[in-house]
Amino acid sequence: MNYRMIFKSIGTVLCIEAACMLPSLLVAFIYREADTLSFAVSMFITAVTGFLLLRIKTPISRIYTRDGFAIVALGWLHVSAFGALPFLLSGSIPSVIDAFFESASGFSTTGASILRNVEALPKSILFWRSFTHWMGGIGVLILMIAILPSVNASTINIMKAESPGPAPGKLVPKIRQTAEILYIIYIVLTAIQVVLLLAGGMTIYDALIHAFGTASTGGFSSRNASVAAYSSVYTETVITVFMFLFGVNFTLYYMVFKRNIKSVLRDEELRFYFGVVITAIVLIVLNINGTVYQSIGESIRYAAFQVSSIITTTGYATADFNIWPAFSQVILVLLMFIGACAGSTGGGLKCIRVILLFKIIKREIAKLNHPKAVQTVKINGRIVDEETLSGVMAFFFFWILIFAVSVLIVSLDGKDLITSTTAVTATLNNIGPGLGLVGPVGNYADLSVLSKAVLSVCMIVGRLEIYPIMLLCFSSFWKRSSI
Amino acid sequence: MKIIIIGDGKLGYNLAENLSKENNDVIIIDKNQEALKKAGEYLDVMCIKGNGLSTQILLEAGIKEADLLIAATASDEMNMVCCLTAKKLGATHTIARIRDPEYANELDQLKADLDLDMVINPEQAVAGEIARVIEFPPALNVEIFAKGRVVMMEMKVTPDMSIVDMSLNNISKMSDSGILIGGVLRDDTVIIPNGDFVIKEDDTIYVVGQPSKVVQFYRCIGIHVQKIKSVMVMGGGRIAYYLAKYLDEMEIKVKIIDIDRERCVELTELLPKALIICGDGTDESVLHSENLANMGAFVSVTGKDEENIIAALLAKQYGVQKVVAKINRIDYSLAINNMGIDSVISPKLITANYILKYVRGLQNAMGNPVDALYRIMDNRVEAIEFTANEHTKFLDTPLRDLKIIKGILIAAIVRKNEIIIPHGNDVIKADDNVILIAKDKKLTDLNDIIELGV
Numbered sequence: 001m002n003y004r005m006i007f008k009s010i011g012t013v014l015c016i017e018a019a020c021m022l023p024s025l026l027v028a029f030i031y032r033e034a035d036t037l038s039f040a041v042s043m044f045i046t047a048v049t050g051f052l053l054l055r056i057k058t059p060i061s062r063i064y065t066r067d068g069f070a071i072v073a074l075g076w077l078h079v080s081a082f083g084a085l086p087f088l089l090s091g092s093i094p095s096v097i098d099a100f101f102e103s104a105s106g107f108s109t110t111g112a113s114i115l116r117n118v119e120a121l122p123k124s125i126l127f128w129r130s131f132t133h134w135m136g137g138i139g140v141l142i143l144m145i146a147i148l149p150s151v152n153a154s155t156i157n158i159m160k161a162e163s164p165g166p167a168p169g170k171l172v173p174k175i176r177q178t179a180e181i182l183y184i185i186y187i188v189l190t191a192i193q194v195v196l197l198l199a200g201g202m203t204i205y206d207a208l209i210h211a212f213g214t215a216s217t218g219g220f221s222s223r224n225a226s227v228a229a230y231s232s233v234y235t236e237t238v239i240t241v242f243m244f245l246f247g248v249n250f251t252l253y254y255m256v257f258k259r260n261i262k263s264v265l266r267d268e269e270l271r272f273y274f275g276v277v278i279t280a281i282v283l284i285v286l287n288i289n290g291t292v293y294q295s296i297g298e299s300i301r302y303a304a305f306q307v308s309s310i311i312t313t314t315g316y317a318t319a320d321f322n323i324w325p326a327f328s329q330v331i332l333v334l335l336m337f338i339g340a341c342a343g344s345t346g347g348g349l350k351c352i353r354v355i356l357l358f359k360i361i362k363r364e365i366a367k368l369n370h371p372k373a374v375q376t377v378k379i380n381g382r383i384v385d386e387e388t389l390s391g392v393m394a395f396f397f398f399w400i401l402i403f404a405v406s407v408l409i410v411s412l413d414g415k416d417l418i419t420s421t422t423a424v425t426a427t428l429n430n431i432g433p434g435l436g437l438v439g440p441v442g443n444y445a446d447l448s449v450l451s452k453a454v455l456s457v458c459m460i461v462g463r464l465e466i467y468p469i470m471l472l473c474f475s476s477f478w479k480r481s482s483i
Numbered sequence: 484m485k486i487i488i489i490g491d492g493k494l495g496y497n498l499a500e501n502l503s504k505e506n507n508d509v510i511i512i513d514k515n516q517e518a519l520k521k522a523g524e525y526l527d528v529m530c531i532k533g534n535g536l537s538t539q540i541l542l543e544a545g546i547k548e549a550d551l552l553i554a555a556t557a558s559d560e561m562n563m564v565c566c567l568t569a570k571k572l573g574a575t576h577t578i579a580r581i582r583d584p585e586y587a588n589e590l591d592q593l594k595a596d597l598d599l600d601m602v603i604n605p606e607q608a609v610a611g612e613i614a615r616v617i618e619f620p621p622a623l624n625v626e627i628f629a630k631g632r633v634v635m636m637e638m639k640v641t642p643d644m645s646i647v648d649m650s651l652n653n654i655s656k657m658s659d660s661g662i663l664i665g666g667v668l669r670d671d672t673v674i675i676p677n678g679d680f681v682i683k684e685d686d687t688i689y690v691v692g693q694p695s696k697v698v699q700f701y702r703c704i705g706i707h708v709q710k711i712k713s714v715m716v717m718g719g720g721r722i723a724y725y726l727a728k729y730l731d732e733m734e735i736k737v738k739i740i741d742i743d744r745e746r747c748v749e750l751t752e753l754l755p756k757a758l759i760i761c762g763d764g765t766d767e768s769v770l771h772s773e774n775l776a777n778m779g780a781f782v783s784v785t786g787k788d789e790e791n792i793i794a795a796l797l798a799k800q801y802g803v804q805k806v807v808a809k810i811n812r813i814d815y816s817l818a819i820n821n822m823g824i825d826s827v828i829s830p831k832l833i834t835a836n837y838i839l840k841y842v843r844g845l846q847n848a849m850g851n852p853v854d855a856l857y858r859i860m861d862n863r864v865e866a867i868e869f870t871a872n873e874h875t876k877f878l879d880t881p882l883r884d885l886k887i888i889k890g891i892l893i894a895a896i897v898r899k900n901e902i903i904i905p906h907g908n909d910v911i912k913a914d915d916n917v918i919l920i921a922k923d924k925k926l927t928d929l930n931d932i933i934e935l936g937v
Binding site: 170173174382 | 485503508509510516523524525527528529532
């Protein structure tokens with residue numbers, strides 16, 4: 001373990017985080033809010049800690065896979081902890097665990113909140129909440145890779161640990177350029193959305209907050225009623241479309257830019273993602289039309305928004321699906337698990353893994369028919385190696401295991417089954433609202449401290465796709481010379 | 484620059500490592516996932532799994548915008564076809580590894596037919612390097628500049644040399660010959676010395692100058708230079724073949740030992756003048772019966788590093804004057820340096836230097852051509868040769884008026900047949916070949932040696 005390098009990297013990330021508090025400070029300044037000081041103090045504490053860690057001398061700068069995982073896991077825990085400072089210092093969220101929950105929810109782009117009345121909070125605090133989403137969307141450490149001048153080849157281990165998907169790769173030969181390209185795509189798409197939202201009559205402040213929430217597939221809003229507060233078909237359409245777009249693998253945007261449209265359209269994951277979205281919308285429309293909503297137009301409007309919001313794991317809501325029929329609710333819960341595409345800002349299991357799992361099942365059945373047949377699993381015509389396949393299966397089991405253990409702990413609160421299970425589903429998959437007490441009009445405030453702590457960890461575990469955080473739990477990982 | 488490398492073997496990996504460190508965009512194509520895994524994890528390059536011959540894979544790698552394609556798969560024929568396809572698809576430059584001796588004589592024809600920009604034959608290059616070391620026995624390594632008119636020789640300072648504890652100024656007065664000591668390696672520190680620097684025992688020094696002058700310098704400091712007349716080569720591979728050819732030209736007798744009878748028979752046909760022995764070169768009795776002790780030099784070039792090391796140590800025990808071993812893995816160098824083997828030749832380094840030279844030349848297409856590039860002292864120092872031309876910004880300026888960046892030394896200037904070891908009054912003229920020694924720098928142009936803003 002290269003401890004020096006790990007803590008130095010964390011120092012860098014904290015410095016970046018301090019710099020990212022600047023826009024919120026500016027907002028506090030513009031709206032002449034009393035929180036200017038709390039932001040300044042938070043920035044100071046974060047920056048000083050960061051600088052102190054940066055002074056660590058690193059004789060060996062090489063990092064291996066497990067160092068990369070440690071940097072990502074510890075980096076995220078630190079970033080979330082320091083991100084909670086503004087909430088605490090400003091007094092907006094007085095409890096430590098609540099502040100950490102809110103910060104973890106922000107960075108992991110979950111969007112679950114312990115706040116009962118969002119509108120009562122200062123604008124700068126809400127802005128910070130949404131900005132943490134935006135930073136967490138692609139990744140805080142990838143941001144570090146993109147802006148730092150000295151990046152060596154071993155940084156790929158950090159990128160692998162932070163990027164979602166079974167086999168994250170590079171877009172271009174240089175890792176730094178890859179990170180830059182990802183951020184450029186991210187910034188450009190966010191900017192387009194801001195402009196479109198402004199055109200629909202939102203204020204610049206609301207437009208930014210909602211664009212951050214959409215781009216990162218986070219879901220924090222500045223209104224209690226989320227996007228429903230605007231009751232504008234235009235705004236809802238823009239957000240629906242952009243939620244969908246941010247759930248697509250960013251590599252495909254780069255391919256569009258490279259005029260490789262053909263392979264984009266042929267991409268199996270995109271087709272699957274699109275197919276699932278359309279099927280879910282159609283099924284829900286058939287289910288809720290005539291029962292909950294009277295006109296077909298209304299049904300499509302609400303079904304499309306909710307489906308897009310849930311599958312991309314954003315978590316915005318325009319309708320209280322707590323009162324929808326059970327069939328629609330089950331579809332939404334299933335979508336929560338599927339999640340968005342690999343290489344997007346969304347969470348969940350990721351479409352690609354679901355496709356691979358289906359193909360593995362198909363192969364198993366085919367093997368019964370032709371025991372001697374040689375069969376390989378292919379994606380986009382390329383063979384997926386067996387190592388990746390077994391990795392996906394192990395990941396799936398791990399995911400379910402963590403889900404089960406977390407549900408067990410949360411159920412100690414004595415809440416109903418639906419609340420307990422969907423609270424874990426919605427946090428582990430980085431969605432935000434679940435069903436029952438934690439539904440779109442509810443929040444997580446009523447849960448116990450233990451549940452909040454478990455769910456906070458679930459959010460980060462879900463965002464980093466299990467392994468980095470779980471690795472920290474094993475003592476063999478910490479030993480200086482493990483065999 | 485955008486560079487595509489086909490084949491992620493020893494050479495491909497090594498090139499990718501060196502080229503990506505020089506800030507090029509490198510893409511590696513290979514069929515073998517396992518090989519790519521290592522490159523993907525340790526190098527800042529992009530890996531594509533697939534057949535480098537396939538148009539689709541090449542297009543995916545972006546062959547249209549590629550500045551250079553290097554084909555380094557195991558098969559010569561495959562490399563040729565890869566380069567041909569790549570050129571047709573729009574690669575600007577192509578380099579193929581072609582190492583079969585059967586093609587060696589037709590290389591020019593092949594280059595023209597396949598529109599190749601460069602052919603690398605690592606075995607031949609290694610053989611050339613070994614032949615040079617044998618030509619100048621006191622040197623541990625020899626690098627050549629300006630088509631052999633200037634050489635740089637590495638040597639170890641031993642207590643019996645007269646230059647021990649002398650400053651460079653005194654050495655040049657004493658020896659009165661046109662040589663320069665361009666670099667010193669003392670206990671792992673690299674020094675680009677000035678006139679007041681004092682040479683100590685056990686230093687490794689790099690002497691630059693005309694070959695005859697360097698030999699004269701050797702005599703002057705008390706090294707007895709004796710021409711090597713016979714060489715025993717262990718291992719009958721391609722390097723041995725090329726080496727035997729070179730040594731034959733130098734009128735040195737060659738004895739090759741190889742364990743494989745069929746290969747031995749083949750060699751007798753290819754190398755009629757050489758003596759071919761079928762036997763195990765690491766077996767002491769074989770070496771003994773073949774009169775190892777009386778050979779002028781011993782060269783071990785089998786495929787296994789360990790065997791080469793053992794055999795070389797054995798030869799040293801027998802008192803062979805000059806022992807050369809081929810060692811592929813550079814990581815061993817620390818351990819090997821203290822073993823007493825005179826010269827260690829690494830094919831990897833030699834080919835990497837070769838290609839880096841070419842790439843640097845491409846990078847400064849508008850500037851001064853790069854004629855030679857060698858990296859010495861564990862890659863920490865570069866010796867590089869440029870041709871000065873109308874793009875050079877400081878022609879005809881006395882060197883004392885130039886603000887040369889610290890750590891760079893102008894070692895020699897070659898003007899037609901005249902070799903100048905430069906002093907403050909000397910100037911660089913157009914068409915001169917300028918040989919530089921640079922520490923911790925990567926020079927791509929002659930103009931880079933001047934401090935900016937001056």
